[in-house]
Amino acid sequence: MRLLLLAATLLTPLPAAAQDKVERVVMLMRHGVRAPITGEAPLDTKVDGQWPAWPVAPEFLTPHGAKAIAQLARHDRRWLGTTGCPAPGSVRIHTNTPERTIATGRAYADALAPACRLTVDHEAAGTVDPLFEPLRAGATAFDANKAVAAITAYTGGVNALTARHAATIRELDRVLGCGLPAGCSTPGPATLKPSADGRGVEFTGPIRATSGTAQVILLQYAEGMPMAQVGFGRADAATIKRLGVLHAALFDVFTRSPYMAAHQAGPLGDHMLKVLTAPTGPRLDVLVGHDTNVTALAAALGVDLDAPGFALNDAAPGGALVLTRRRDARGPYVTLSYRVQPLDAIRNGTATVVDRAIAIPGCATRCPLDRFDKLLRAKLAPVVTG
Known part of the structure; x- marks a missing residue:
């Protein structure tokens, strides 16, 4: 699959501990607040009242949703120390093909690097991206x-x-x-x-x-x-x-079952591990998909999604699982967090963002890179090639 490298600033290291530095960040994010999908609330559902009108077409990202995504991007920009317009090759953004994911990537890119008009990469309309829809694409040996x-x-x-x-x-x-x-x-x-x-x-x-x-x-x-x-x-x-x-x-x-997690997260997990372990590549790799993608990766990692205002394991709009490759005197290691806006912050348009560190099962909060690669890869279905 062709993923275009985007121009972006070199990211200033974020200290996690003494003499510690960030080398690479890869995140998987759900799209922002969208209008309901036709039939999402079954059409024969009986109600006392009227369903409200939405400002955009079904499934599309709303302007309010785009503003919430921009809040997340500004948070990430501060966290990563990003300034100015980007230098080539340090950030890559790839989204699925529906409007809501592309528009989320656009809102994120514009707030991450204002006035720089970064490109947001995605497959052609009407095609199935195996990263985000692996079962439809036949990307694993699913039974x-x-x-x-x-x-x-x-x-x-x-x-x-x-x-x-x-x-x-x-x-x-x-x-x-x-x-x-x-x-x-x-x-x-x-x-x-x-x-x-x-x-x-x-x-x-x-x-x-x-x-x-x-x-x-x-x-x-x-x-x-x-x-x-x-x-x-x-x-x-x-x-x-x-x-x-x-x-x-x-x-x-x-x-969330081990079998479904392995196949639903297989291509995405494989991509994220390759980004984390490659000797060179983008310093920030952002993937914009759906709740199924985020919940599948969480299940493969063996962790829960927990955010203020949301039920446990109900993926938040804009919420992202963040894998960070850091290095200290002992070598490279990986940390995991769930970066999300509380539900009330999304509603009210406030800048509140929660970034919760998550212990990696079998490895605690600091997981040597080679061990993390083996732990996660063991939970993923191999990607079918050819």
Whole structure:
């Protein structure tokens, strides 16, 4: 795959300890706040009220979302000590092909290096980028039957998954306000099976139906809509965090079992390890994708995504897993963090950013580069070549 090197400033080392320096940073970021995807809240969902209008087309990054991404970029610029217009070869930005990821990359690049008009690299429209959509691209030796078995083992089965979240589904029904004893979303029984083309899994039922609705309500809040329009006026910040468990539960099926994590994160993880271990290359490598990408990498790393205002493992808009290669007297090592804006900061347009250090399982917070490479690579499905 062709990735264009972008011009960028050389990044001033950030001290992590005495005589410690940053050599390279690679981050995987979810796109910013977007308008809902058509059908994300199932079209037959019954509500008491009207869904609010959005300022952009379905799936597109909103202007408010772009401003939040700019806040993150300004934070990263300060953290990395970036100044002025860039010198060639030290920053690379690559996004998936949907508008929301390209626009997020654009907003990030413009705030990281103002007035420099950096290029944001992505594949051609209509193509499948195997970094971000490895199952569709056939980028690994994925076996849909093995995937179903692995998901079933991880979740205890889709009926058990539904049962664990029954109380939250009832709370969502209260917010939707339809008042029907059967609930406001009636998708039928939970099912899980290989997709017809064998390149994925088909998942139906209450979690599949309600997870998107919960995400839409969160996006309304993040967008800064009046509270009378957020969840039909029946959802405050605490409610939205609780409902986010339904969206996070979707990733128990699609990304968090060891088998799904290995294949969903395989190409991205391979790319990130190559960037970290290469003798030369960009000092900052930014990948802009989706919640499935971030949750899959987190699962492969064996860590949770924890951010203020969000349910555990519900990937935040603009949130990024950050791998930093540092060097001290003992040699190169890797640290991991989750860089994210709290949900209220996204909503209110404030500059608050949280960068939480995460201990790397099997290696604590400071992981020698060669050991980190072996630990993560062992959790990834090999990329199919040729």
